[in-house]
Amino acid sequence: MGILRIVGTPIGNLEDITLRALRTFKESDFILCEDTRVTRRLLDHYEIKTSTISYHQHSGELKVDKILTLLKEGKNLALVTDAGTPGISDPGGKLVSEARAALGDDFKIESIPGPAALTTAISIAGAGFDRFLFLGFLPHKKGRQTMLKEIIASEHSVVVYESKHRAAKFLSEMIKLEEATGISKEIIVARELTKMFESLYFGSATSVLEKLQADNNNLKGEFVILIKQNSKNKNKDEYGEE
């Protein structure tokens, strides 16, 4: 039985890759990629010739069967996403579960850790994120308001991923809810992490939205939004001690 290795890759800067990840790519029979063109750019940069197979959120049963067959034949596979660590807000987790269910105890899976947008953003956000709730992408329609209300009421810091089309929308929604509830949150927006236009915007939802809207370019790219815990919890450390 082959081994499935889950490999973290850069979230922007191609140098953010581990030696072990590069060796894994070279030694794998195939690399399963969310978008083969995106991963090929990384592989070309490091002159890695390993063949790629696409595996993404729309991959159906036939593709999964093909991957399982390769593992049964003893092929070693590496799984990557377009950015960061597979399994965080992308289809990686689904493949891991399906492979485990189909292949049972003989199946070996290994993690080759690397960056994630979530941890990269937290590393520069400052205090208040010893403990947090990660909600990934909020639903676009059904359930969105409920989750926004949970965020505003949360005693914990919250982290969400947003696409470029929705970062401003999210902040406008937070402003409305703040007006309705009287709760105000401190927000950090981390944009284009590790890339040329990496930027951090701090402050109230209103001031962060103003900063983003000050220049159309500020609304381009990829975003992690961090919402700090309510002030009554601010002085507690992760063990709840004052």
Ligand code: SAM
């Ligand atoms: N698996 C990835 C990870 O480890 O973070 C996340 C995949 S998810 C499909 C893509 C989302 O991650 C983007 O919409 C954005 O919210 C966030 N993201 C990815 N790269 C980023 C970057 N360089 N800067 C800010 N956010 C980023």
